[in-house]
Amino acid sequence: MIIGHLPHLLTPKTLQFQKGGWVFTQGDAVNRIYYVVRGRIKLVRNTEQGVPIIIHIAYAGEGLAEASLFSDQYHCSAQVDANTEVISFSKGELLDYLYQNPDAMMDLIKQLTHQVRDLRMLNEIKSIYHAKDRILACLSAQTPISGLSLKDIAQKIGMTHETLYRTLRILENENKITRQDGKLALVNQ
Amino acid sequence: MIIGHLPHLLTPKTLQFQKGGWVFTQGDAVNRIYYVVRGRIKLVRNTEQGVPIIIHIAYAGEGLAEASLFSDQYHCSAQVDANTEVISFSKGELLDYLYQNPDAMMDLIKQLTHQVRDLRMLNEIKSIYHAKDRILACLSAQTPISGLSLKDIAQKIGMTHETLYRTLRILENENKITRQDGKLALVNQ
């Protein structure tokens, strides 16, 4: 994560939010850049047609709308979905610091390229129609799901939690996967 | 795209591929970084379980596995899915150039953050169950689909082309969308 590499002079601020709160709302001026430390945050965009659409659900370790580093206003709202802790940095300070530290920039590029890779993979996993195959692909691909509840995993791979529970049960009975205290693992055939 | 900002001294190479050809294969040493100029390339990973999984399908304008900038071997294979033109740069030269040009790095960061945003949004769109809603969300969200065939769009938003055709017809009849020479557009209610 970006956080580990940032010097303290960047005046990070830690904030606690309760479910339902707003970290920022669409149209707000972008002054600070946020990262989720604990909890879960929903990014929602109000479209011109009036129908709000979910853009992303951010979990611990993720940044909120990093693209806002380069825009003046947030293009979406960030609604807290569970009790959550976020850390924030001044956008200006962050940009200045990056610009003067090639190593930090390169590091950020590295993180972003890995994020892109993971997201692309997740996208393809979501294209798999059958729940069984999707779950197996998710496990084969080492999609980062550690620390997530089953419900969150279901959300992440695009199926209802009911279907995830049922299909895990089937895969377990078929000896394709194992479950020990919530951790899923493939059985190497 | 990154390409526009790169100086000619980076010795770009342009290559043509026919369907079925391989740009690189899993395990190859990463010497060059590729971008799709025209056509379509499938990224495939062979998992330890032996089942190959599709990681991504790259269209014109996209980079292939930018994450490989920071690794020694490709972690997937790139198979040409249609007659395709790619441009490539030396990995070493590219890294050196970036490292010495903060503006170029910042520019790359900007592109990557936007890519991340787009991918996150696409991910959420794919979580929408009903075909109608998914298509409408895709159009509302201004997902970049221009230039893609309907078949490619179907692939991108995770449904079969048959379903896309049928649902577009329904949405057209319901006056929710319009189609003029293949271009889709929302009807502003």
Added chain:
DNA sequence: CGAGTCGTTGAACGGAATCAATCGTCGTGG
């Protein structure tokens, strides 16, 4: 001219969503 691909429509099936109910746990406040 033929192969390949895209766009399109039809019919049938299967499986994932949906709604609903239960149980256990954890945190919170009275």
Added chain:
DNA sequence: CCACGACGATTGATTCCGTTCAACGACTCG
């Protein structure tokens, strides 16, 4: 401390709709 509410995990029954398989016309490219 206990009651209550919130939430995760789980299972059941039903409905619906997206996939699948199949077929066809139009078009392009070699």
